[in-house]
């Protein structure tokens with residue numbers, strides 16, 4: 586039986602409304618969810634090294650670009666960990682602070698983490714041995730990789746830096762006077778990136794990792810560690826950022 590043409594006249598506006606609604610939903614969802622397999626960076630390392638210490642971007646804005654990453658805070662005060670969408674600051678005295686959405690971030694590298702590969706760590710391994718494991722599973726030297734290492738650590742050695750008082754003075758001395766922390770038998774997560782060597786100046790080449798303990802009481806910029814049991818997840822950030830990101 587043929588459909589009555591009047592039915593079509595009545596249903597077309599409904600169809601258009603439905604299509605428009607679906608289109609808007611897709612548009613809203615594509616705007617709200619950060620792009621996968623891309624990396625977002627606020628500022629560049631050299632700007633920070635020449636005195637650009639003050640954050641322009643808030644933690645709230647940063648989280649719109651990813652749920653995972655590392656960085657620092659206003660006047661280079663402390664180390665930043667962004668994990669599961671929450672921003673933490675490891676202060677120079679070792680205390681951990683959960684950041685407010687309005688707190689500023691001068692330098693950060695973030696992504697929407699989803700592991701492409703997971704490597705189980707079954708035997709005691711130090712930083713250098715874990716690097717070998719990661720390098721085997723991150724073979725492209727020109728790619729950016731996000732690295733997440735979760736497990737039990739026999740020991741971990743980190744540092745954090747106090748905020749600079751002179752906001753316009755160069756931070757070339759940032760490496761000095763940075764308190765170091767040594768933790769033993771601690772569980773937690775290492776968050777960071779393996780970047781190509783030619784990003785030097787714009788970012789930290791090779792490995793740059795920060796640690797946050799499971800109980801959110803300890804952490805810092807990773808100097809060395811020994812992991813006894815855990816896993817290493819690797820996310821290749823191999824897509825170009827969408828326009829406007």
Ligand SMILES: [Zn+2]
Nearest residue numbers: 664794795806
């Ligand atoms: Zn760091």
